[in-house]
Amino acid sequence: MLNRVVILLAGAAVLLAAAPAPAHHAFSSEFDVEKPLRLHGVVTVMEWVNPHSWIHIDVKGDGGTVNWMVEGGSPNQLLRLGFTKNALLPGMEIVVTGYQAKDGTNKAVGRDLTFADGRHLFLSESAAGTPK
Amino acid sequence: MIGRCLVSMGLVAAVGAAPTTPRTPDGRPDLQGFWTNASITPLERPRELGAKEFYTEEEAAEYRKKALVPLSTAERGGTEAHYEFTQFGLDRSQAQIAFSLRTSMIVGPEGRVPSLTPEAQQRNAERAARNKGHEFDGPENRTIQERCIVWGNEGPPMLPPGYNSFLQIVQTKDYVMILQEMIHDARIIPVDGSPHAPAGVRRWLGDSRGRWEGDTLVVDTTNFTDQTNFRGSRENLHVVERFTRVDEQTIRYEFTVDDPGTWTKPWSAELPLVKDKGPIYEYACHEANYGFANNLRGARAKEKADEAKTEKKDPK
Numbered sequence A: 001m002l003n004r005v006v007i008l009l010a011g012a013a014v015l016l017a018a019a020p021a022p023a024h025h026a027f028s029s030e031f032d033v034e035k036p037l038r039l040h041g042v043v044t045v046m047e048w049v050n051p052h053s054w055i056h057i058d059v060k061g062d063g064g065t066v067n068w069m070v071e072g073g074s075p076n077q078l079l080r081l082g083f084t085k086n087a088l089l090p091g092m093e094i095v096v097t098g099y100q101a102k103d104g105t106n107k108a109v110g111r112d113l114t115f116a117d118g119r120h121l122f123l124s125e126s127a128a129g130t131p132k
Numbered sequence B: 001m002i003g004r005c006l007v008s009m010g011l012v013a014a015v016g017a018a019p020t021t022p023r024t025p026d027g028r029p030d031l032q033g034f035w036t037n038a039s040i041t042p043l044e045r046p047r048e049l050g051a052k053e054f055y056t057e058e059e060a061a062e063y064r065k066k067a068l069v070p071l072s073t074a075e076r077g078g079t080e081a082h083y084e085f086t087q088f089g090l091d092r093s094q095a096q097i098a099f100s101l102r103t104s105m106i107v108g109p110e111g112r113v114p115s116l117t118p119e120a121q122q123r124n125a126e127r128a129a130r131n132k133g134h135e136f137d138g139p140e141n142r143t144i145q146e147r148c149i150v151w152g153n154e155g156p157p158m159l160p161p162g163y164n165s166f167l168q169i170v171q172t173k174d175y176v177m178i179l180q181e182m183i184h185d186a187r188i189i190p191v192d193g194s195p196h197a198p199a200g201v202r203r204w205l206g207d208s209r210g211r212w213e214g215d216t217l218v219v220d221t222t223n224f225t226d227q228t229n230f231r232g233s234r235e236n237l238h239v240v241e242r243f244t245r246v247d248e249q250t251i252r253y254e255f256t257v258d259d260p261g262t263w264t265k266p267w268s269a270e271l272p273l274v275k276d277k278g279p280i281y282e283y284a285c286h287e288a289n290y291g292f293a294n295n296l297r298g299a300r301a302k303e304k305a306d307e308a309k310t311e312k313k314d315p316k
Helices: A075-080 B057-067 B118-131 B290-313
Strands: A031-047 A054-061 A064-071 A093-101 A107-115 B031-036 B166-171 B173-179 B186-190 B208-211 B216-222 B238-247 B250-258 B267-276
Touching: A031 A064, A031 A107, A054 A093, A064 A093, A064 B290, A093 B290
Parallel strands: A064 A107, B186 B208
Antiparallel strands: A031 A054, A031 A093, A054 A064, A093 A107, B031 B166, B031 B267, B166 B173, B173 B186, B208 B216, B216 B238, B238 B250, B250 B267
């Protein structure tokens, strides 16, 4: 039995203003950097939910079709970038590169999301035009 | 497309509101509307800048140019399995920014948070030792941020949350309401001369009471919980915030924090709140916090894997 201890508000994640935008939660415990993946599938559902959006896709493989859940960014910010409920509809074909969940289920974090023709899903014009 | 809010905050004189300040029917400065506190100014001044409190306009322009270039997580030194910030509009190059000439939000020649008291250092060390290795034991072990209770920068004092950096102020004669998009709480602040709640009443965001000092709204907050942790502070944290509408587009937001059990002296900071067209959106954090359960499941999966490894190595 694990010893349960109440952590006194480790909200210590008081973030320096100049630091990169923070994630809502600890990614390193949710997703496995040792399990990178690339999924090519068809959107079944786009969940516009807080604190993170989730995209469900059907991926065809040798063993049949598997439904994956892919975690994305804050829906509030996506809306501000001009994306709406109609931006990503069931049936659209997308490619996801990211990392699989540590619990081994068919969930992943979407590090980079593109349409089948290579266009980025959510990247705004200003970011897309900036060399990296 | 998000437009950049290029507000150049000059050295605004430390006096009340400007003559053209919008006012409410009862004659107070009108603080109402949507505002952003997104910032590229660090809370603490980089040490190499010494006592330099302000950039020149030219230096500030150069700093902005460097700070607003979109960089991937890896380029920013991030090591976690994460999506690219630029993919989802979470980097500052795509945000509206409330610019300032300040080199740090913390004012004064030091520009940094004062030293922790020996008591606070011991408290922090004990807490860290107690929590080590138990971070994922159960839901209560996770941060209150992850648990959707209070966002780390929600305050008071209110600091930029990193993204979705917007707030709304609604004002009546006797109350001021401040709603921060991150994370969801509305601060309902009486401005009616009433005293603080009794000492036994403790709140995550404390008990705030407002008053007008000339054209500045002063908000005094006490009665935090013993789990409140603003940079190591505890339940005796005392926050005084000052809101002054310096022009049509800007509120000067200042705060002073004190907790004798935590810092060797009080400290103060200042940042602008810049007008935004709004609206702010609901951040219903518990709506679908799948990541929280995924985190715990990930930890259980790791424990099983570790147990299997141990059994294989040392069969009984």
